[in-house]
Amino acid sequence: MAAGPATYLSELLCHAGLANAVPAATARYPRLSPAEALALGADLHLFLSEPYDFRLPRDLEAFPGSWEPEGESWRQSGGPLALRADGEILAWYPARIVEGLRYAAGLRSGAVVPRAR
Numbered sequence: 598m599a600a601g602p603a604t605y606l607s608e609l610l611c612h613a614g615l616a617n618a619v620p621a622a623t624a625r626y627p628r629l630s631p632a633e634a635l636a637l638g639a640d641l642h643l644f645l646s647e648p649y650d651f652r653l654p655r656d657l658e659a660f661p662g663s664w665e666p667e668g669e670s671w672r673q674s675g676g677p678l679a680l681r682a683d684g685e686i687l688a689w690y691p692a693r694i695v696e697g698l699r700y701a702a703g704l705r706s707g708a709v710v711p712r713a714r
Contacts, residue, residue, distance in 0.1 A: 598649070599634060605690050613701030615641070624699030629662040640677050643704070654712045680704065 600606040607617040618639035644651035657664045664671040670680040686700045
C-alpha cells in the first residue's frame with residue numbers, strides 16, 4: 598500500500614520538501630506490488646510504524662534485490678533507501694502537524710533518526 602498524492606501524508610511530506618512518486622491518477626491509497634513501488638523511481642521509501650506496523654528488514658524480503666543496512670535505514674544495491682518512520686508523527690492530523698513537518702524536513706535532510714514506536 599502506498600499513500601497517493603491526494604492524502605494528508607503526501608501533502609505533509611511535500612510541504613517539507615519531499616516529493617511523492619505515486620502518480621496523481623491513482624487511488625488515494627493504491628496497492629502496489631514491491632516491484633511496482635520500486636519502478637516509481639523514488640530515492641526514499643518510507644515504512645511507517647502506523648497504521649500498519651512495518652518492520653525493517655523483515656518487510657523488505659518481499660522486494661526484489663538485496664538490501665544492506667545503512668545506519669538506521671536500509672539501501673538496495675545501487676537503488677533507493679528504505680526507512681522506517683514514525684507513523685504517529687507523520688499521519689496523525691491535526692494534532693501532530695507542526696511536529697510532523699519538522700520530522701519530515703529532518704527525514705529529507707537526513708538530520709533526523711527515525712523515531713518509530
